[in-house]
Amino acid sequence: xxxxxxxxxxxxxxxxxxxxxxxxxxxxxxxxxxxxxxxxxxxxxxxxxxxxxxxxxxxxxxxxxxxxxxxxxxxxxxxxxxxxxxxxxxxxxxxxxxxxxxxxxxxxxxxxxxxxxxxxxxxxxxxxxxxxxxxxxxxxxxxxxxxxxxxxxxxxxxxxxxxxxxxxxxxxxxxxxxxxxxxxxxxxxxxxxxxxxxxxxxxxxxxxxxxxxxxxxxxxxxxxxxxxxxxxxxxxxxxxxxxxxxxxxxxxxxxxxxxxxxxxxxxxxxxxxxxxxxxxxxxxxxxxxxxxxxxxxxxxxxxxxxxxxxxxxxxxxxxxxxxxxxxxxxxxxxxxxxxxxxxxxxxxxxxxxxxxxxxxxxxxxxxxxxxxxxxxxxxxxxxxx
Amino acid sequence: xxxxxxxxxxxxxxxxxxxxxxxxxxxxxxxxxxxxxxxxxxxxxxxxxxxxxxxxxxxxxxxxxxxxxxxxxxxxxxxxxxxxxxxx
Numbered sequence: 415x416x417x418x419x420x421x422x423x424x425x426x427x428x429x430x431x432x433x434x435x436x437x438x439x440x441x442x443x444x445x446x447x448x449x450x451x452x453x454x455x456x457x458x459x460x461x462x463x464x465x466x467x468x469x470x471x472x473x474x475x476x477x478x479x480x481x482x483x484x485x486x487x488x489x490x491x492x493x494x495x496x497x498x499x500x501x502x503x504x505x506x507x508x509x510x511x512x513x514x515x516x517x518x519x520x521x522x523x524x525x526x527x528x529x530x531x532x533x534x535x536x537x538x539x540x541x542x543x544x545x546x547x548x549x550x551x552x553x554x555x556x557x558x559x560x561x562x563x564x565x566x567x568x569x570x571x572x573x574x575x576x577x578x579x580x581x582x583x584x585x586x587x588x589x590x591x592x593x594x595x596x597x598x599x600x601x602x603x604x605x606x607x608x609x610x611x612x613x614x615x616x617x618x619x620x621x622x623x624x625x626x627x628x629x630x631x632x633x634x635x636x637x638x639x640x641x642x643x644x645x646x647x648x649x650x651x652x653x654x655x656x657x658x659x660x661x662x663x664x665x666x667x668x669x670x671x672x673x674x675x676x677x678x679x680x681x682x683x684x685x686x687x688x689x690x691x692x693x694x695x696x697x698x699x700x701x702x703x704x705x706x707x708x709x710x711x712x713x714x715x716x717x718x719x720x721x722x723x724x725x726x727x728x729x730x731x732x733x734x735x736x737x738x739x740x741x742x743x744x745x746x747x748x749x750x751x752x753x754x755x756x757x758x759x760x761x762x763x764x765x766x767x768x769x770x771x772x773x774x775x776x777x778x779x780x781x782x783x784x785x786x787x788x789x790x791x792x793x794x795x796x797x798x799x
Numbered sequence: 800x801x802x803x804x805x806x807x808x809x810x811x812x813x814x815x816x817x818x819x820x821x822x823x824x825x826x827x828x829x830x831x832x833x834x835x836x837x838x839x840x841x842x843x844x845x846x847x848x849x850x851x852x853x854x855x856x857x858x859x860x861x862x863x864x865x866x867x868x869x870x871x872x873x874x875x876x877x878x879x880x881x882x883x884x885x886x887x
Binding site: 420423426428429430432477479480505507529530532 | 815817818819820821824826828831833835837
């Protein structure tokens, strides 16, 4: 069977997700300006320990081999290690994303002793200034201290996860060198205009010239650098990047949010892409197999406005979430379409939808610009809408 | 490593298989790799391999036409390199 027909099968959905992201909490010690889930404060409706364990049991029965845990900062949860241990008991591998604040020497040793565990430290600048502008003051030192602690505890090959922005594309080689110096693996992903990222995307998303730099750099480094398959829109430049190269939302990918709500992917926490809840009758399994939203996402999609473009087979029209949160039609070009169709579409796009929930702390955040400060405003405080 | 019709194989003990419409997903808990088994016949052969003394016997028992054996040996060699199966 050829790879393309495998991709065709994937588009019709799998019996269970390959890549399931589970945001454990909306609470976070940081307030990154591009946070996909607008995290900050805990939501009182978040799943209890027992509810979360029941979800893990269900994922075990579905043979979901591994999950990606995030947040918020997942280590904020008091039952974090209890849930990790339960996942391990269920033979579910865990990769969790963290800013590193709670990876003390003691916790690093505890993590190093566990099986089926991967850790992804978020870092969005190869130096303190670049990183802290986006992730907040002190966050660079926090991340590097966590990495030191993991190395000293002989954790093994952890990952450094970088969201590519206009300010750090030029640091790709430095990120790689940093990862190599820790014996870590570099992972780079695409900036999405989701959550607070919707407010900062315009000033942070890579320029057209930088998109080309990312593509060339990835082609050069191949499978040694992870991407979460997030750059398939760049395939219109030429040969395909490694990976599945399709939008996996609701087909091979989904998100469980801290409340147990199931969304099509981690980048579309919005009512329009909510498929159901793990707390409903039938649980996650029913949502995955039978929800109206996921069923519709598995039907053949129309290339729409991209039909006449010769690159559609390569780029697949790009990312659904990027289109949605920039006000573009879902059956048209990606806002970062490498042929420039996105920029054209953006100039006549309607109002972009606002995220349905916001758990940001009730403060005003600023991106500390090198030249002039740019305000990032928040409309609501910690209360979910 | 190249397998032959005389090789005796088994599913690697660190690997779990999950049936899917196209065949199966294989997950290796040791190296954390996910591998696609892209045909139900390959899945049947991989699952049954440990019960036989040679791959030839596995292919015969699973009704795989002889004309397909070279492509099966090649696919199984690649699965052995990914540690989805191993020689026993």
